[in-house]
Amino acid sequence: MPAFNSLPGFREFYPEDQAIQNHIFDTWRKTATGFGFQEWEAPVLEPLELFTEKSGEEIVRQLFNFEDKGGRKVSLRPEMTPSLARLAAARAGSLRRPVKWFAIGENFRYEKQQRGRLRSFYQFNADILGESGPAADAEAIALAIESLRAFGLGETDFRVRLSDRTLWFLFLQSIGIPEECAAATLAVVDKLERLQPDDLLKAMEEALAGSPANPAEALARIRGFVAQDSLEKLAAFFAGSGPVSEGIQPRLADWSALLERLAAFGLSDFISVDMTIVRGLAYYTGFVFEVFERDGDGRALAGGGRYDALVKKLGGPDMPATGFGMGDVTLRNLLEAKNLLPAPPSGPDYYAIALAPECRSASLAGVAALRRAGIRADYSFKEGRFGKLIQAAEQAGAKNVLIYGPDELAAGVVKIRNTGTRAERTIPIASLVPELTKTFP
Amino acid sequence: MPAFNSLPGFREFYPEDQAIQNHIFDTWRKTATGFGFQEWEAPVLEPLELFTEKSGEEIVRQLFNFEDKGGRKVSLRPEMTPSLARLAAARAGSLRRPVKWFAIGENFRYEKQQRGRLRSFYQFNADILGESGPAADAEAIALAIESLRAFGLGETDFRVRLSDRTLWFLFLQSIGIPEECAAATLAVVDKLERLQPDDLLKAMEEALAGSPANPAEALARIRGFVAQDSLEKLAAFFAGSGPVSEGIQPRLADWSALLERLAAFGLSDFISVDMTIVRGLAYYTGFVFEVFERDGDGRALAGGGRYDALVKKLGGPDMPATGFGMGDVTLRNLLEAKNLLPAPPSGPDYYAIALAPECRSASLAGVAALRRAGIRADYSFKEGRFGKLIQAAEQAGAKNVLIYGPDELAAGVVKIRNTGTRAERTIPIASLVPELTKTFP
Numbered sequence: 001m002p003a004f005n006s007l008p009g010f011r012e013f014y015p016e017d018q019a020i021q022n023h024i025f026d027t028w029r030k031t032a033t034g035f036g037f038q039e040w041e042a043p044v045l046e047p048l049e050l051f052t053e054k055s056g057e058e059i060v061r062q063l064f065n066f067e068d069k070g071g072r073k074v075s076l077r078p079e080m081t082p083s084l085a086r087l088a089a090a091r092a093g094s095l096r097r098p099v100k101w102f103a104i105g106e107n108f109r110y111e112k113q114q115r116g117r118l119r120s121f122y123q124f125n126a127d128i129l130g131e132s133g134p135a136a137d138a139e140a141i142a143l144a145i146e147s148l149r150a151f152g153l154g155e156t157d158f159r160v161r162l163s164d165r166t167l168w169f170l171f172l173q174s175i176g177i178p179e180e181c182a183a184a185t186l187a188v189v190d191k192l193e194r195l196q197p198d199d200l201l202k203a204m205e206e207a208l209a210g211s212p213a214n215p216a217e218a219l220a221r222i223r224g225f226v227a228q229d230s231l232e233k234l235a236a237f238f239a240g241s242g243p244v245s246e247g248i249q250p251r252l253a254d255w256s257a258l259l260e261r262l263a264a265f266g267l268s269d270f271i272s273v274d275m276t277i278v279r280g281l282a283y284y285t286g287f288v289f290e291v292f293e294r295d296g297d298g299r300a301l302a303g304g305g306r307y308d309a310l311v312k313k314l315g316g317p318d319m320p321a322t323g324f325g326m327g328d329v330t331l332r333n334l335l336e337a338k339n340l341l342p343a344p345p346s347g348p349d350y351y352a353i354a355l356a357p358e359c360r361s362a363s364l365a366g367v368a369a370l371r372r373a374g375i376r377a378d379y380s381f382k383e384g385r386f387g388k389l390i391q392a393a394e395q396a397g398a399k400n401v402l403i404y405g406p407d408e409l410a411a412g413v414v415k416i417r418n419t420g421t422r423a424e425r426t427i428p429i430a431s432l433v434p435e436l437t438k439t440f441p
Numbered sequence: 442m443p444a445f446n447s448l449p450g451f452r453e454f455y456p457e458d459q460a461i462q463n464h465i466f467d468t469w470r471k472t473a474t475g476f477g478f479q480e481w482e483a484p485v486l487e488p489l490e491l492f493t494e495k496s497g498e499e500i501v502r503q504l505f506n507f508e509d510k511g512g513r514k515v516s517l518r519p520e521m522t523p524s525l526a527r528l529a530a531a532r533a534g535s536l537r538r539p540v541k542w543f544a545i546g547e548n549f550r551y552e553k554q555q556r557g558r559l560r561s562f563y564q565f566n567a568d569i570l571g572e573s574g575p576a577a578d579a580e581a582i583a584l585a586i587e588s589l590r591a592f593g594l595g596e597t598d599f600r601v602r603l604s605d606r607t608l609w610f611l612f613l614q615s616i617g618i619p620e621e622c623a624a625a626t627l628a629v630v631d632k633l634e635r636l637q638p639d640d641l642l643k644a645m646e647e648a649l650a651g652s653p654a655n656p657a658e659a660l661a662r663i664r665g666f667v668a669q670d671s672l673e674k675l676a677a678f679f680a681g682s683g684p685v686s687e688g689i690q691p692r693l694a695d696w697s698a699l700l701e702r703l704a705a706f707g708l709s710d711f712i713s714v715d716m717t718i719v720r721g722l723a724y725y726t727g728f729v730f731e732v733f734e735r736d737g738d739g740r741a742l743a744g745g746g747r748y749d750a751l752v753k754k755l756g757g758p759d760m761p762a763t764g765f766g767m768g769d770v771t772l773r774n775l776l777e778a779k780n781l782l783p784a785p786p787s788g789p790d791y792y793a794i795a796l797a798p799e800c801r802s803a804s805l806a807g808v809a810a811l812r813r814a815g816i817r818a819d820y821s822f823k824e825g826r827f828g829k830l831i832q833a834a835e836q837a838g839a840k841n842v843l844i845y846g847p848d849e850l851a852a853g854v855v856k857i858r859n860t861g862t863r864a865e866r867t868i869p870i871a872s873l874v875p876e877l878t879k880t881f882p
Contacts, residue, residue, distance in 0.1 A: 004491055004527045004756050006484050007515060012528055015479035015542065022480065034812045036789050036819030036837070038456035039463065043447050043561055044485065044547065045505065045517070050445055064486065066507030069551050074448060076486070086445045087453055096836060098822060101456065106485065110510050120484055135822035146812065264805035315445050348477050364705035371475045371587065378477030381539060381576035395537060396477070 009111075009119025016344055021122070023342045024151075024328055024335075025104050028124040031147045032102040035139070037126055040101050042083035044108070048073040050082045053314065054283065064108045064119075076108035079325065080125045081307070082314060088129050089316020097130030100139075118329055127323030129311065134254045136322050137287045137306060138261035144291055144302050144324050145270050151331075152340045158301055161274035162258075162289045165305070167234075167251050168278060174238075174245035175221045178211045186278045189222060193276060226275040231255050234273070258287065283307045287322070293334055301334065302326035347397020350416075350436070352379040353389035355405040362429060363404040366414060369433045377402075394419055402432075450552075450560025457785055462563070464783045465592075465769055465776075466545050469565040472588045473543040476580070478567055481542050483524035485549070489514040491523045494755065495724065505549045505560075517549035520766065521566045522748070523755060529570050530757020538571030541580075559770055568764030570752065575695045577763050578728045578747060579702035585732055585743050585765050586711050592772075593781045599742055602715035603699075603730045606746070608675075608692050609719060615679075615686035616662045619652045627719045630663060634717060667716040672696050675714065699728065724748045728763070734775055742775065743767035788838020791857075791877070793820040794830035796846035803870060804845040807855060810874045818843075835860055843873075 006012050013021055029039065048065050065075035077083065080103050088099060103125045110119060126143050128136040141160060148158055165186070172182045184207035188200065195203065204215040228234045231252070238248050262271055279288040288305030292298050304324025311319035335341050350370055354363040360383055370377040380392050386403075393401045403415040403424075414432060417424045427435045447453050454462055470480065489506050506516035518524065521544050529540060544566045551560060567584050569577040582601060589599055606627070613623045625648035629641065636644060645656040669675045672693070679689045703712055720729040729746030733739055745765025752760040776782050791811055795804040801824055811818040821833050827844075834842045844856040844865075855873060858865045868876050 004488070004494075004530075006524075006527075007486060007488060007509075007513065008511075010484035010486060012484065012524070013482040014528065014532070015481055018480045018482050021482065034815065034817050036817065038786065039459045040456055041454040041459050041462065043451035043453065045448060045451060045549070045561070047445070047448060053445075061510070064509060068448075068505060069502070070449075072448065083447075083453075086447075087455065089445075091455070100819075108486070120486070131822050133822065139822070142809070146809075149813075260802065261805060264802035265809040266806065267809075345479065361701065361705035364702060365707065368583070368587075368706040368708075371472075372590075374471075374475065376475050376477065378541075381572050381574065381580070 007119070011118065011120065019345045020332065020335075020341055021328065024332065025122070027150045028102075028104055028147055028326070031150045032124075032126055032143060035100070035143050035146070037100045037102040037143070040084070040087060040103050041105060042077075042080065042087060042103070044077055044106055045074055046077050046083060048075045050086065050314070051075055051078060054082045054085075054310065062109050062111055064110055077105075078109045079107055080105050080123065081127075081310070081323070081325075084125070084127055084323075085311045085314040085316065085321070088319060088321075089311050089314055092311070092317045092319055095130070098136060099127075099129040101129070102126040122328040124326040124328075125323060127321055129319050129321045131322075132308065132320035134258035134287065135261060136320075138258050138265070140304060140322050140324055141258075141262060141271075141289060142265045142267060144289075144304065144326065145267050147326060148291070148301065148331075151335055153334070153338065155269040156294060157334070157338060158270070158291055158293055160271050160289050160291050161277045162271055162287065163273075163275050163277035163279075164251070164255070164287050165278065165284050166286045167248070167255075168275070170245050170247050170251060171225055174248070175213075175218060177208065177213050177218060181208050181211050181213070183282055184208075185218070185222075187280070189226075189276070189278050190280050192222070192226065228275065229273050231259055231273060234275075254287075279303065279305055283310050283313075285309060289324070291324075291326070293330075296334070296337060299330045299334075301330055347399065348376045348378040349398075350375060350377045350400050350402050351393040351396055351398030352377065352402040352404060353386075353393060354380070354383045355386060355389070355403070357383050359383065359404040359406060359409050362409055362414075363402065366402055366404070366429065366432050370436060373433050373437050375436060390417075448560070452559065452561065460786045461773065461782055462769065465773065466563070468591045469543075469545055469588055469767070472591045473565075473567055473584060476541070476584050476587070478541045478543040478584070481525070481528060481544050482546060483518075483521065483528060483544070485518055485547055486515055487518050487524060489516045491527065491755070492516055492519060495523045495526075495751065503550050503552055505551055518546075519550050520548055521546050521564065522568070522751065522764070522766075525566070525568055525764075526752045526755040526757065526762070529760060529762075530752050530755055533752070533758045533760055536571070539577060540568075540570040542570070543567040563769040565767040565769075566764060568762055570760050570762045572763075573749065573761035575699035575728065576702060577761075579699050579706070581745060581763050581765055582699075582703060582712075582730060583706045583708060585730075585745065585767065586708050588767060589732070589742065589772075592776055594775070594779065596710040597735060598775070598779060599711070599732055599734055601712050601730050601732050602718045603712055603728065604714075604716050604718035604720075605692070605696070605728050606719065606725050607727045608689070608696075609716070611686050611688050611692060612666055615689070616654075616659060618649065618654050618659060622649050622652050622654070624723055625649075626659070626663075628721070630667075630717070630719050631721050633663070633667065669716065670714050672700055672714060675716075695728075720744065720746055724751050724754075726750060730765070732765075732767070734771075737775070737778060740771045740775075742771050788840065789817045789819040790839075791816060791818045791841050791843050792834040792837055792839030793818065793843040793845060794827075794834060795821070795824045796827060796830070796844070798824050800824065800845040800847060800850050803850055803855075804843065807843055807845070807870065807873055811877060814874050814878050816877060831858075 063075045068074050107123050188203045188207050204219050208215050228237045277290050284305040285308045286306030290300050291302040302324050306322040308320040352363040352367045354360045367377045367379045380389050401417045413426045414429050415426050504516045509515050548564050549561050629644045629648050645660050649656050669678045718731050725746040726749045727747030731741050732743040743765050747763040749761040793804040793808045795801045808818045808820045821830050842858045854867045855870050856867050
């Protein structure tokens with residue numbers, strides 16, 4: 001007899017767990033729909049090329065990829081954005097813009113297991129395509145925030161760390177870092193908080209290899225830049241810049257528009273300007289953000305940003321895009337820590353018991369009629385003694401018990417007992433549904 | 442530039458398609474919950490062994506299976522029942538019985554594409570564990586029927602073909618077919634309607650090889666058996682049976698109990714007694730059924746039956762079980778053919794437009810307040826002229842437009858325009874949410 005277990009990093013959901021998953025999915029879905037986003041879905045299994053084209057060959061070691069029986073190189077998706085870009089590209093000509101889409105899907109990454117990092121996880125993705133201005137970034141960030149608030153989380157629980165790869169590139173240009181070293185430099189910035197000073201300098205030397213820029217000086221100026229934690233400070237920081245960074249002032253105007261919109265939404269308290277956020281993935285092109293828990297492990301709850309070049313790269317037209325992803329694992333852990341999980345699902349509204357075999361048909365007919373009327377109804381598979389069946393009804397969590405006994409049957413009635421108060425009333429069998437839909441819930 | 446497509450046999454769901462999927466999933470979920478079933482879920486990727494242990498090695502050629510980066514033999518699930526059995530087995534001691542569980546999950550089969558048969562499909566599974574009597578079979582069949590009725594389908598659209606592997610085995614025993622040939626014989630019965638007479642006889646010869654039974658005679662008697670299409674006819678057919686089939690009378694009593702329960706539920710019109718149904722999979726042990734379209738291609742919409750030995754086989758205790766699976770693909774095709782698909786999702790309830798930049802913040806604040814109150818609200822990313830913005834609101838399918846112009850702003854009001862009637866009214870900005878939640882929807 002082999003021992004059967006699910007695979008490491010994969011989760012099973014018993015009903016009490018699945019009820020929580022459904023609560024998370026429902027809350028995401030309701031919030032996104034309320035914002036005017038429409039849901040889409042794509043296969044969890046995709047051509048491998050879709051992911052390597054977007055992220056490079058190095059992604060493969062993190063994938064559940066294989067060759068299918070038709071010789072196709074395929075992979076379970078690690079994320080949904082490439083599929084989204086493909087769908088949008090295929091209908092780019094006919095989609096009404098802005099396109100506001102969301103998806104709730106399972107994603108897979110072959111990686112070391114740790115708290116909050118599983119090999120299978122669900123992610124809520126929301127994206128806005130076809131709008132290049134900060135209005136779309138504000139809308140995406142607002143949805144990320146309101147999606148978390150809808151669970152009962154507030155500004156003491158999480159914050160959005162907002163940054164900007166456009167401003168980063170302009171800044172790097174202003175300090176003399178050549179364009180061809182910019183992406184590598186940002187990869188070093190991504191490790192600013194994690195690496196030791198010596199390792200950081202070494203990494204910067206590698207990023208700037210072959211360029212005239214001085215790594216130590218660049219690091220010092222970068223540290224000066226990331227210390228600016230408000231738009232006002234950033235504006236002051238750049239006030240003295242020369243003509244080399246002429247794009248900076250218009251970009252600060254975009255920042256101003258973005259923050260004004262978030263303020264109008266009443267969300268300023270959730271926003272921290274934080275240039276240490278650069279988002280590892282090379283395809284981000286503008287505003288980027290990550291949402292973090294405020295205390296505990298301070299884990300990331302969501303992350304996103306603008307990716308204006310991706311749809312074109314995956315075969316579509318020029319189509320600006322911005323969006324975010326929010327995973328279920330860290331969120332669920334946080335909701336649990338904050339006592340914000342929903343109550344377990346309740347039992348049936350009515351539970352029918354038949355006290356003798358001749359009462360069976362009447363009880364089943366009653367159950368069927370209630371169910372068809374949209375009322376949650378269950379019953380005992382066996383007839384029997386009152387005490388035992390009432391116990392079964394209570395164990396099932398029933399709010400009310402419908403009692404079909406020989407006496408009731410002879411009188412053409414059914415007795416209804418409230419499980420909590422033990423109050424009983426009797427109504428004609430024929431008026432069961434009209435009576436109970438009238439008084440329901 | 443590589444051409445990007447999804448894999449053959451996999452579907453993409455644009456919003457108008459996903460709305461239909463959600464309608465199907467919601468209807469399944471609501472019906473099952475109304476019956477007192479609780480939802481569970483398991484990984485889509487499982488150890489390969491879980492499926493080969495249940496179905497034998499020959500299942501592998503229909504699987505999306507591979508070796509993961511840790512050297513584990515894994516497979517995308519072709520069905521959910523083995524995972525269900527594992528979950529039930531692991532908690533068999535603590536689960537309150539009967540266990541009534543359902544799941545809605547994606548399944549994967551590597552097979553030739555044809556109408557109604559895709560490589561990825563969603564399936565609604567409902568199972569009852571811990572109850573061996575026909576009461577559980579009746580409940581499962583009732584849920585299968587009511588799940589379809591909940592879409593608006595009726596007895597002219599589909600029927601349940603009900604059969605019984607227990608009665609089959611008793612019958613085969615009564616005509617002298619040895620127990621060790623019974624499963625192979627049923628595999629031939631499964632092809633009774635599809636094979637030519639010569640091929641059928643040949644298949645029966647193979648099934649009975651080494652036994653004293655005569656294949657041609659067995660086939661003739663089997664044809665006599667499957668012609669009995671009601672319980673009354675079955676009872677008459679068996680009335681003359683000798684002691685070799687002494688289990689038959691108690692089994693006919695189970696049939697009687699099952700049909701009585703279905704009659705009490707008001708579902709007799711949906712049921713056909715049809716012994717040609719044997720269900721291919723060897724693990725079925727009692728009542729089996731398939732639900733078919735009544736016209737068109739007459740495709741199968743659902744199938745199921747009792748599988749009392751499986752939980753034990755997969756590591757659990759003796760735990761009787763019955764259930765069914767219902768796929769989304771054939772169902773969706775049928776709903777489309779019967780004009781029972783839901784209307785496309787409607788646009789936002791309110792769509793805000795700002796006629797000048799200085800009105801932007803007020804309009805965004807209004808949108809944010811409505812969304813937080815649970816009202817679906819959207820807005821134009823750009824300010825501009827009335828006519829153009831009203832057009833954008835109408836294209837978005839908005840029911841009402843909130844007009845924030847300089848005059849309104851100066852007066853502290855917002856104008857509300859009904860997109861259909863073009864009627865307008867003005868309310869103070871401060872009372873927007875109380876007014877609109879009062880009159881909403």
